[in-house]
Amino acid sequence: QKEVEQNSGPLSVPEGAIASLNCTYSDRGSQSFFWYRQYSGKSPELIMFIYSNGDKEDGRFTAQLNKASQYVSLLIRDSQPSDSATYLCAVPRWRDYKLSFGAGTTVTVRA
Amino acid sequence: GAGVSQSPSNKVTEKGKDVELRCDPISGHTALYWYRQSLGQGLEFLIYFQGNSAPDKSGLPSDRFSAERTGGSVSTLTIQRTQQEDSAVYLCASSRRTSAENEQYFGPGTRLTVT
Numbered sequence: 001q002k003e004v005e006q007n008s009g010p011l012s013v014p015e016g017a018i019a020s021l022n023c024t025y026s027d028r029g030s031q032s033f034f035w036y037r038q039y040s041g042k043s044p045e046l047i048m049f050i051y052s053n054g055d056k057e058d059g060r061f062t063a064q065l066n067k068a069s070q071y072v073s074l075l076i077r078d079s080q081p082s083d084s085a086t087y088l089c090a091v092p093r094w095r096d097y098k099l100s101f102g103a104g105t106t107v108t109v110r111a
Numbered sequence: 112g113a114g115v116s117q118s119p120s121n122k123v124t125e126k127g128k129d130v131e132l133r134c135d136p137i138s139g140h141t142a143l144y145w146y147r148q149s150l151g152q153g154l155e156f157l158i159y160f161q162g163n164s165a166p167d168k169s170g171l172p173s174d175r176f177s178a179e180r181t182g183g184s185v186s187t188l189t190i191q192r193t194q195q196e197d198s199a200v201y202l203c204a205s206s207r208r209t210s211a212e213n214e215q216y217f218g219p220g221t222r223l224t225v226t
Contacts, residue, residue, distance in 0.1 A: 010176070019220050032213050034214065036213070042219075043200075043202055043217040043218065043219055043220050044202075044217050045217070046214055046215070046216060049214055068217055088153075088154070090215070092206070092213050092222075096164075096167075097142065097161070097213050098161070098167060099144070099158050099206070099215050100156075101153070101156075103153045104153055
Protein backbone atom coordinates (compact mmCIF):
# COMPACT_ATOMS: atom_id res chain seq x y z
CA GLN A 1 0.00 0.00 0.00
CA LYS A 2 1.36 3.41 -0.96
CA GLU A 3 1.81 5.89 1.88
CA VAL A 4 -0.19 8.58 0.07
CA GLU A 5 -2.65 8.01 -2.76
CA GLN A 6 -4.50 10.56 -4.85
CA ASN A 7 -7.29 10.22 -7.40
CA SER A 8 -5.45 9.76 -10.63
CA GLY A 9 -7.04 12.41 -12.82
CA PRO A 10 -6.65 14.26 -15.02
CA LEU A 11 -9.54 16.36 -13.81
CA SER A 12 -11.19 18.78 -16.21
CA VAL A 13 -13.68 21.32 -14.88
CA PRO A 14 -15.40 24.33 -16.46
CA GLU A 15 -14.49 27.80 -15.28
CA GLY A 16 -16.49 28.73 -12.20
CA ALA A 17 -17.10 25.14 -11.09
CA ILE A 18 -15.79 23.36 -8.00
CA ALA A 19 -12.77 21.09 -8.41
CA SER A 20 -12.60 18.31 -5.83
CA LEU A 21 -9.32 16.53 -5.14
CA ASN A 22 -9.00 13.51 -2.87
CA CYS A 23 -6.13 11.98 -0.95
CA THR A 24 -5.85 8.98 1.37
CA TYR A 25 -2.91 8.08 3.58
CA SER A 26 -1.75 4.96 5.38
CA ASP A 27 0.00 6.24 8.55
CA ARG A 28 -2.63 6.63 11.29
CA GLY A 29 -0.18 8.63 13.37
CA SER A 30 0.19 11.45 10.85
CA GLN A 31 -0.73 14.79 12.37
CA SER A 32 -0.35 17.33 9.58
CA PHE A 33 -1.40 17.39 5.96
CA PHE A 34 -0.35 19.56 3.07
CA TRP A 35 -1.48 20.49 -0.41
CA TYR A 36 0.99 21.75 -2.99
CA ARG A 37 0.35 23.23 -6.40
CA GLN A 38 2.85 22.71 -9.21
CA TYR A 39 2.65 24.61 -12.45
CA SER A 40 4.34 23.06 -15.46
CA GLY A 41 8.07 23.76 -15.36
CA LYS A 42 7.95 25.15 -11.82
CA SER A 43 8.67 23.73 -8.39
CA PRO A 44 5.83 22.79 -6.00
CA GLU A 45 4.29 25.61 -3.99
CA LEU A 46 2.58 25.09 -0.62
CA ILE A 47 -1.02 26.31 -0.81
CA MET A 48 -2.78 24.74 2.17
CA PHE A 49 -2.03 22.85 5.36
CA ILE A 50 -4.43 21.37 7.88
CA TYR A 51 -3.81 19.81 11.28
CA SER A 52 -7.30 19.33 12.80
CA ASN A 53 -10.32 17.35 11.73
CA GLY A 54 -12.87 19.37 9.83
CA ASP A 55 -12.62 22.10 7.27
CA LYS A 56 -10.10 24.87 6.76
CA GLU A 57 -10.85 27.64 4.32
CA ASP A 58 -8.40 30.00 2.65
CA GLY A 59 -9.85 32.14 -0.10
CA ARG A 60 -11.23 29.86 -2.80
CA PHE A 61 -9.50 26.82 -1.30
CA THR A 62 -10.99 24.52 1.35
CA ALA A 63 -9.09 21.61 2.87
CA GLN A 64 -11.11 18.88 4.58
CA LEU A 65 -9.60 16.35 6.97
CA ASN A 66 -11.06 13.16 8.39
CA LYS A 67 -8.44 11.36 10.45
CA ALA A 68 -10.73 8.44 11.28
CA SER A 69 -11.09 7.71 7.57
CA GLN A 70 -7.48 8.74 6.82
CA TYR A 71 -8.77 11.04 4.15
CA VAL A 72 -7.94 14.62 3.19
CA SER A 73 -9.43 16.59 0.35
CA LEU A 74 -9.01 19.93 -1.37
CA LEU A 75 -11.86 21.88 -2.90
CA ILE A 76 -11.23 24.71 -5.32
CA ARG A 77 -14.31 26.90 -5.61
CA ASP A 78 -15.01 29.21 -8.55
CA SER A 79 -12.22 27.52 -10.51
CA GLN A 80 -10.18 29.79 -12.76
CA PRO A 81 -7.93 28.93 -15.73
CA SER A 82 -5.01 30.00 -13.52
CA ASP A 83 -5.83 27.05 -11.23
CA SER A 84 -4.79 24.66 -14.01
CA ALA A 85 -1.86 22.79 -12.46
CA THR A 86 -0.89 19.54 -10.76
CA TYR A 87 -1.94 19.31 -7.11
CA LEU A 88 0.13 17.20 -4.74
CA CYS A 89 -1.00 15.84 -1.39
CA ALA A 90 1.77 15.39 1.22
CA VAL A 91 1.68 13.65 4.59
CA PRO A 92 4.55 13.25 7.10
CA ARG A 93 5.29 10.02 8.95
CA TRP A 94 4.65 10.41 12.65
CA ARG A 95 7.94 8.82 13.74
CA ASP A 96 10.36 11.08 11.84
CA TYR A 97 8.17 13.64 10.04
CA LYS A 98 9.48 12.54 6.65
CA LEU A 99 7.07 13.93 4.09
CA SER A 100 5.57 11.54 1.55
CA PHE A 101 3.93 12.86 -1.61
CA GLY A 102 1.12 11.47 -3.67
CA ALA A 103 1.56 11.14 -7.41
CA GLY A 104 -0.49 14.29 -7.99
CA THR A 105 -3.74 15.12 -9.76
CA THR A 106 -3.60 17.32 -12.85
CA VAL A 107 -6.42 19.83 -13.03
CA THR A 108 -7.44 21.65 -16.18
CA VAL A 109 -9.94 24.49 -15.93
CA ARG A 110 -11.75 25.09 -19.23
CA ALA A 111 -12.53 28.72 -20.02
CA GLY B 112 13.11 36.09 4.69
CA ALA B 113 14.95 34.27 1.92
CA GLY B 114 13.56 31.02 0.61
CA VAL B 115 15.36 27.85 -0.40
CA SER B 116 18.00 28.56 -3.01
CA GLN B 117 19.67 26.15 -5.40
CA SER B 118 22.60 26.46 -7.74
CA PRO B 119 23.20 26.23 -10.57
CA SER B 120 19.76 26.73 -12.07
CA ASN B 121 20.82 24.83 -15.18
CA LYS B 122 23.66 22.40 -15.76
CA VAL B 123 24.64 20.72 -18.98
CA THR B 124 27.29 18.04 -18.69
CA GLU B 125 28.76 15.30 -20.78
CA LYS B 126 28.05 11.67 -20.04
CA GLY B 127 30.60 10.30 -17.61
CA LYS B 128 31.39 13.59 -15.90
CA ASP B 129 30.70 14.29 -12.22
CA VAL B 130 28.34 17.08 -11.15
CA GLU B 131 27.64 18.84 -7.86
CA LEU B 132 24.34 20.51 -7.08
CA ARG B 133 23.99 22.90 -4.17
CA CYS B 134 21.09 23.71 -1.86
CA ASP B 135 20.83 26.49 0.72
CA PRO B 136 17.82 25.81 2.98
CA ILE B 137 15.75 28.37 4.81
CA SER B 138 17.57 29.56 7.94
CA GLY B 139 16.50 27.59 11.00
CA HIS B 140 15.12 24.64 9.04
CA THR B 141 16.54 21.41 10.38
CA ALA B 142 15.13 19.05 7.75
CA LEU B 143 16.37 19.01 4.16
CA TYR B 144 15.19 16.86 1.27
CA TRP B 145 16.41 16.16 -2.24
CA TYR B 146 13.98 15.04 -4.94
CA ARG B 147 14.27 14.32 -8.62
CA GLN B 148 11.57 15.02 -11.18
CA SER B 149 11.80 13.82 -14.74
CA LEU B 150 9.74 15.51 -17.45
CA GLY B 151 6.04 14.90 -16.89
CA GLN B 152 6.66 12.65 -13.90
CA GLY B 153 6.03 12.89 -10.18
CA LEU B 154 8.47 13.68 -7.41
CA GLU B 155 11.04 10.98 -6.75
CA PHE B 156 12.43 11.10 -3.22
CA LEU B 157 16.22 10.82 -3.04
CA ILE B 158 17.48 11.63 0.46
CA TYR B 159 16.28 13.19 3.73
CA PHE B 160 18.53 14.91 6.26
CA GLN B 161 16.84 15.14 9.64
CA GLY B 162 18.77 17.34 12.05
CA ASN B 163 21.63 15.44 13.67
CA SER B 164 20.22 12.01 12.90
CA ALA B 165 21.57 9.74 10.21
CA PRO B 166 20.16 10.69 6.80
CA ASP B 167 17.51 8.56 5.13
CA LYS B 168 19.25 7.54 1.89
CA SER B 169 16.63 5.03 0.85
CA GLY B 170 15.73 6.91 -2.33
CA LEU B 171 19.18 7.20 -3.88
CA PRO B 172 18.95 5.27 -7.18
CA SER B 173 22.55 4.03 -7.29
CA ASP B 174 25.92 4.39 -5.60
CA ARG B 175 26.78 7.08 -8.14
CA PHE B 176 24.57 9.41 -6.10
CA SER B 177 25.66 10.86 -2.78
CA ALA B 178 24.78 13.86 -0.66
CA GLU B 179 26.15 15.63 2.34
CA ARG B 180 25.01 18.39 4.58
CA THR B 181 27.68 20.43 6.28
CA GLY B 182 27.06 22.20 9.57
CA GLY B 183 23.39 21.42 9.44
CA SER B 184 22.84 23.94 6.68
CA VAL B 185 24.06 23.81 3.08
CA SER B 186 23.74 20.52 1.23
CA THR B 187 25.49 19.21 -1.87
CA LEU B 188 24.16 16.42 -4.07
CA THR B 189 26.89 14.75 -6.11
CA ILE B 190 26.32 12.55 -9.12
CA GLN B 191 29.36 10.67 -10.34
CA ARG B 192 29.85 9.35 -13.86
CA THR B 193 26.61 10.90 -15.06
CA GLN B 194 24.35 8.97 -17.41
CA GLN B 195 21.69 10.29 -19.79
CA GLU B 196 18.96 8.88 -17.57
CA ASP B 197 20.15 11.24 -14.83
CA SER B 198 18.73 14.15 -16.84
CA ALA B 199 15.95 15.68 -14.72
CA VAL B 200 15.12 18.59 -12.47
CA TYR B 201 16.65 18.17 -9.02
CA LEU B 202 14.63 19.83 -6.29
CA CYS B 203 15.66 20.66 -2.77
CA ALA B 204 13.22 21.40 0.05
CA SER B 205 13.50 22.25 3.73
CA SER B 206 11.24 22.33 6.78
CA ARG B 207 11.38 22.90 10.52
CA ARG B 208 10.58 19.24 11.17
CA THR B 209 8.38 19.55 14.21
CA SER B 210 4.92 18.19 14.76
CA ALA B 211 3.50 21.70 14.78
CA GLU B 212 5.44 23.31 11.95
CA ASN B 213 6.38 20.82 9.31
CA GLU B 214 5.58 22.84 6.19
CA GLN B 215 8.12 22.04 3.52
CA TYR B 216 9.29 24.69 1.08
CA PHE B 217 10.92 23.97 -2.24
CA GLY B 218 13.74 25.67 -4.06
CA PRO B 219 13.51 26.54 -7.76
CA GLY B 220 15.39 23.42 -8.79
CA THR B 221 18.44 22.61 -10.90
CA ARG B 222 17.76 21.36 -14.40
CA LEU B 223 20.42 18.79 -15.26
CA THR B 224 20.96 17.75 -18.85
CA VAL B 225 23.42 14.96 -19.61
CA THR B 226 24.50 14.85 -23.26
